[in-house]
Amino acid sequence: MNIFKFRILVDENDDFVREIEIKSNATFENLHNFIVKSLKLSSKELASFHTSNDKWEKLQEITLIDMSGDDDKDLKESDVVRTIFIMSESKLNRFLDEIDQKLIYEYDFLQMRTFLMELADITPEDKSVKYPRLTLSKGRLEMHENVKVEKDSEKLKNELLKEFNSIVNGDFDDDDNDMDDDY
Numbered sequence: 001m002n003i004f005k006f007r008i009l010v011d012e013n014d015d016f017v018r019e020i021e022i023k024s025n026a027t028f029e030n031l032h033n034f035i036v037k038s039l040k041l042s043s044k045e046l047a048s049f050h051t052s053n054d055k056w057e058k059l060q061e062i063t064l065i066d067m068s069g070d071d072d073k074d075l076k077e078s079d080v081v082r083t084i085f086i087m088s089e090s091k092l093n094r095f096l097d098e099i100d101q102k103l104i105y106e107y108d109f110l111q112m113r114t115f116l117m118e119l120a121d122i123t124p125e126d127k128s129v130k131y132p133r134l135t136l137s138k139g140r141l142e143m144h145e146n147v148k149v150e151k152d153s154e155k156l157k158n159e160l161l162k163e164f165n166s167i168v169n170g171d172f173d174d175d176d177n178d179m180d181d182d183y
Contacts, residue, residue: 029088031087
């Protein structure tokens with residue numbers, strides 16, 4: 001059995017580095033759960049992995065849950081159908097087999113956090129070690145809340161109703177029509 005060592009980085013913080021070792025036959029869900037646990041993230045958020053080329057362009061997506069919906073009965077034989085990969089059913093070694101391969105891990109689709117992952121090493125399993133494990137932890141992960149969620153539903157309802165009424169009554173300022181008369 002081989003062990004995959006992943007290096008995890010974030011674009012916003014050059015000081016942040018994590019290295020994780022995990023068995024090559026583990027699922028992407030095992031990797032996701034360990035990342036969530038080791039970074040102290042909420043386990044209630046959706047996430048996806050993407051295989052990537054050397055330019056960090058997304059290739060295949062491996063999702064936490066199947067979000068494809070019902071089968072489309074109107075598909076023709078000539079239609080291109082994307083294969084859906086689910087984390088719990090997808091083993092790491094099915095998608096990765098070479099050092100320097102890249103993954104993009106997207107966490108929390110409302111406040112999107114993107115982690116860049118690189119397969120840093122492939123080594124034989126050490127039977128005396130429990131995997132997965134964190135082997136390097138450098139820097140802090142800053143979590144900024146970008147989405148304001150109104151917890152008072154009555155206040156939210158009143159704000160939305162006020163906004164709706166001003167649109168219906170034409171009481172809003174449409175910035176798109178503020179053209180200079182000089183043109």
